[in-house]
Amino acid sequence: MFQKVLIAEDQNSIHKGLENTLKELNVSEIVTVQYCDDALLKIKASLNMGSPFDLLITDLSFKEDHRDRRLTSGEALIKAIKPIQPELNIIVFSVEHRIGKIKSLLEESKVNAYVEKGREESKEIIKAIHAVLNGEVYYSHYLAQLLRSTDDISQTDKYDELLLQLLAKGLKRDQIALYFEEKDFPARSLSSIEKRINKLKVLFDANTSEQLVAIAIDRGLI
Amino acid sequence: MFQKVLIAEDQNSIHKGLENTLKELNVSEIVTVQYCDDALLKIKASLNMGSPFDLLITDLSFKEDHRDRRLTSGEALIKAIKPIQPELNIIVFSVEHRIGKIKSLLEESKVNAYVEKGREESKEIIKAIHAVLNGEVYYSHYLAQLLRSTDDISQTDKYDELLLQLLAKGLKRDQIALYFEEKDFPARSLSSIEKRINKLKVLFDANTSEQLVAIAIDRGLI
DNA sequence: TAGGCGTTTGTGGTTTACCGTAAGGTTTAG
DNA sequence: CTAAACCTTACGGTAAACCACAAACGCCTA
Numbered sequence: 001m002f003q004k005v006l007i008a009e010d011q012n013s014i015h016k017g018l019e020n021t022l023k024e025l026n027v028s029e030i031v032t033v034q035y036c037d038d039a040l041l042k043i044k045a046s047l048n049m050g051s052p053f054d055l056l057i058t059d060l061s062f063k064e065d066h067r068d069r070r071l072t073s074g075e076a077l078i079k080a081i082k083p084i085q086p087e088l089n090i091i092v093f094s095v096e097h098r099i100g101k102i103k104s105l106l107e108e109s110k111v112n113a114y115v116e117k118g119r120e121e122s123k124e125i126i127k128a129i130h131a132v133l134n135g136e137v138y139y140s141h142y143l144a145q146l147l148r149s150t151d152d153i154s155q156t157d158k159y160d161e162l163l164l165q166l167l168a169k170g171l172k173r174d175q176i177a178l179y180f181e182e183k184d185f186p187a188r189s190l191s192s193i194e195k196r197i198n199k200l201k202v203l204f205d206a207n208t209s210e211q212l213v214a215i216a217i218d219r220g221l222i
Numbered sequence: 223m224f225q226k227v228l229i230a231e232d233q234n235s236i237h238k239g240l241e242n243t244l245k246e247l248n249v250s251e252i253v254t255v256q257y258c259d260d261a262l263l264k265i266k267a268s269l270n271m272g273s274p275f276d277l278l279i280t281d282l283s284f285k286e287d288h289r290d291r292r293l294t295s296g297e298a299l300i301k302a303i304k305p306i307q308p309e310l311n312i313i314v315f316s317v318e319h320r321i322g323k324i325k326s327l328l329e330e331s332k333v334n335a336y337v338e339k340g341r342e343e344s345k346e347i348i349k350a351i352h353a354v355l356n357g358e359v360y361y362s363h364y365l366a367q368l369l370r371s372t373d374d375i376s377q378t379d380k381y382d383e384l385l386l387q388l389l390a391k392g393l394k395r396d397q398i399a400l401y402f403e404e405k406d407f408p409a410r411s412l413s414s415i416e417k418r419i420n421k422l423k424v425l426f427d428a429n430t431s432e433q434l435v436a437i438a439i440d441r442g443l444i
Numbered sequence: 445t446a447g448g449c450g451t452t453t454g455t456g457g458t459t460t461a462c463c464g465t466a467a468g469g470t471t472t473a474g
Numbered sequence: 475c476t477a478a479a480c481c482t483t484a485c486g487g488t489a490a491a492c493c494a495c496a497a498a499c500g501c502c503t504a
Contacts, residue, residue, distance in 0.1 A: 013235075125235075174460085195481095195482090207393070211391060411454075413454065416492070
């Protein structure tokens, strides 16, 4: 079993629950922090002292408050950790259900497990820990299903994503064309932009571009 | 102190935390459910048996799963309880940060307290419980501030909210006009709709209606 | 009752978005 | 190498959105 586990999570009701769960699994040292910056400090310190953590369980979203923060999200934390302790096992524990976010997290950041907060979260965490111990990648059945079902939609590639972002940022069609021209992208003409937007509207079954943006946000593509 | 408390919350890591907190406050009977429907059943049963709950702590959002549900949210649960046990004390415990939602909850449903999930949630819950015991309404300092600060923005009234929702749902300007006409709303002409949208764009500093929808979603107005 | 004020509505003109079509270019398969 | 298929772009007509102005209406006050 893991010896030294760090929990980064700002909801303190969850701390006790997670700590209990980990204690039952015979984890000897559990450290809990409420801020990403603190998590990074703890990881650095432990590494310097020669007793590094072997598992991080982290939330993705951390609430703002009075404190200034350098790292404002679990994603930023994970990226900051990689160059320092790349072999650290990471379990993401979040309510995030937007497939786009989760997918890029699993693909880009190579986290070891994703557990969605919900009714079975305690059991899921235990399953995830055991899977990670065995060197496997774990995500819940529900999520696995969802990831598969959106394979087709993720044709929605980087260009489309950018396009939707620019729309949501208030650029008009011709401004987007200019932007694409500056960046030397393919399909940078006004006509192409229009065609792309049209394709997206069909794909997402949107009547108007306003609805398209709404759907994109809802699905977490932006 | 309250004798019999019901917790409706689907995240089971939070159960233990809340239960610990309540035990420390000498609550003798704590019942926990993961579904709104179960909460309603428990409340009815306790009432029939002559030992009603005197406090409900409930989340607002409950995840979907395989089970069929009649009540799908904390709001629905609260509304369902009112005719049955109107004097029941209710503390809402949620991550919901959208002011509109919280405001209407506090005003319409007359809940006794609103505690936002976050770093200080355990302390906040305790404060809320004591306040409710004293017959006071409680919501966190942070929230109180927010409610005040959005008094001006909440000119963005029901109409504007609906307007934004319809935009996000993919209705065109003239379709919105028709909709408003059916519902016999004031300012239902196409011209007025346009003027309203324009006002909203100025208010939210949006260049396009796409951005307007994005901002509205981001701020939780929709 | 008349006048002032604000809101709602109508109108016309300009801009932007929408949509089909076709020309030019590139990749792919035979 | 050629033809087909595809992508990109340009163009033109129609629809929708945008914008400014003015008329109509309701409400309040003098």
